[in-house]
Amino acid sequence: MRAAVFEGEGRLVVRDVDDPLPGPDEVLLEVEACGICGSDVQIINVPPGHPSTPPVVIGHEFVGWVRAVGDAVQGVPIGTRVVVDPDPKCGACEPCRSGRPANCVNIVALGVHRDGALARFVTAPADSVYRIDPGVPAEMAALVEPLACVVNGTNRAAIRPGESVVVFGAGTIGCLFIAVFRASGAGRIVAVEPSSVRAEVARAVGADLALSPEDWAARRGGLLPQGADVVVDAVGSVLPQAIEAAGMGGRIVVFGMNGNARPPVHQIEIVEKGLTILGSYISNFTFPAAIRLVEGGRLNLAPMITAVIPIDETLAGIDRLRSGEAVKVVITP
Ligand SMILES: [Zn+2]
Ligand SMILES: [Zn+2]
Structure with a gap:
């Protein structure tokens, strides 16, 4: 074969x-x-x-x-x-x-x-x-497989209706996070993605806005003045930007897989904002839920x-x- x-x-x-x-x-x-x-x-x-x-x-x-x-x-x-x-x-x-x-x-x-x-x-x-x-x-x-992994991440983020979300990276994982957060009743969802092709897909699956990193840096104070309730690093190397994007009491899901990434972290922001950082990458009793979501056509x-x-x-x-x-x-x- x-x-x-x-x-x-x-x-x-x-x-x-x-x-x-x-x-x-x-x-x-x-x-x-x-x-x-x-x-x-x-x-x-x-x-x-x-x-x-x-x-x-x-x-x-x-x-x-x-x-x-x-x-x-x-x-x-x-x-x-x-x-x-x-x-x-x-x-x-x-x-x-x-x-x-x-x-x-x-x-x-x-x-x-x-x-x-x-x-x-x-x-x-x-x-x-x-x-x-x-x-x-x-x-x-x-x-279904990447969705089962993402549902583990969204379960860990435990989003509540109306909460704001920033997702860094709109590849498969970022887009699946956006789709599940949208279906879970999230408020404003912003994707940060340099590729215009991926940004377009992020909007199609549920992001209110998909911005380049430069546009995000210029506009984030106006879009989310309190910072985001939930932030996802679906790139695997942008934890510093995720910490910066999070608001007081925010939760950060660090998902992307990049064993070479060792970014410098301004850790006092974690302390002062009272952030929770959640590492996640594979499924955790989440295949049945992912299958139901796909079979039921619940996500676009x-x-x-x-x-x-x-x-x-x-x-x-x-x-x-x-x-x-x-x-x-x-x-x-
Ligand atoms: Zn995979
Ligand atoms: Zn075991």
């Missing part, structure tokens, strides 16, 4: 590999669609902004069909359409048993440390799959899909993401 394989040191190659076989507790899935994530781009960057274990088939935001199951698997019928939690939690470690599976210490992430879904077939632990309605368009179903996510392309064009898709001129690029293997 064709697969997008990360071979180390910035090298991503689309080539033929052997079809995988499911282990006793695993299912074999035929991939229908798989999104390219910002963390995939970080894996390929030199130096990498996200760890991985090459050689590995990347891709973790996907929907597929169960084609075979291991000997020990029960309750997952062949032919079921599923989305997958690519960060399978063990259920046995201290964080899992304390109700914080996002902090599981035994996660072996699909598409990062074991083979993922930028390929025709992928195997996954049977207890990491979730049924999804066959009527949901494939590219929407592929958004269609504007986020920039392109649906075949697997042999994966490298071109990654270039589009790097350029900032794309939000979500989806691959059909």
Whole structure:
């Protein structure tokens, strides 16, 4: 089968590999669609902004069909359409048993440390799959995984009706935050995004305003004189700007993944404003909610899909993401 394989040191190659076989507790899935994530781009960057274990088939935001199951698997019928939690939690470690599976210490992430879904077939632990309605368009179903991660972040932000929001970065994650906050009754939502293409999508999914960083700096005093109640860093390197944007008692969700970011932080502002800083990046019992949101059509996510392309064009898709001129690029293997 064709697969997008990360071979180390910035090298991503689309080539033929052997079809995988499911282990006793695993299912074999035929991939229908798989999104390219910002963390995939970080894996390929030199130096990498996200760890991985090459050689590995990347891709973790996907929907597929169960084609075979291991000997020990029960309750997952062949032919079921599923989305997958690519960060399978063990259920046995201290964080899992304390109700914080996002902090599981035994996660072996699909598409990062074991083979993922930028390929025709992928195997996954049977207890990491979730049924999804066959009527949901494939590219929407592929958004369930990042949405489940974002719902964990919005749950942690615990937004109340009418609260103001600033979201830095209007890629996939930023746009999903905007859509969920809008559906949750937020007041004014401002996106800060240098790309005019992404800014347009941010407005389409629910932002009242989408401004360049320069325009935000010039206008923020007039737009949100008290500062924002909730701020999201969906870039992964703008915590100082997020602290500056937050009002008294504000909550900041730091979400973006960039292992190279070490910005200087003016920490007395955290003290004086009484800020709460919430780190978040994967799902936490949030797949069922994300599936319901997508199946029910509760969010306007269609504007986020920039392109649906075949697997042999994966490298071109990654270039589009790097350029900032794309939000979500989806691959059909
Ligand atoms: Zn991702
Ligand atoms: Zn665990």
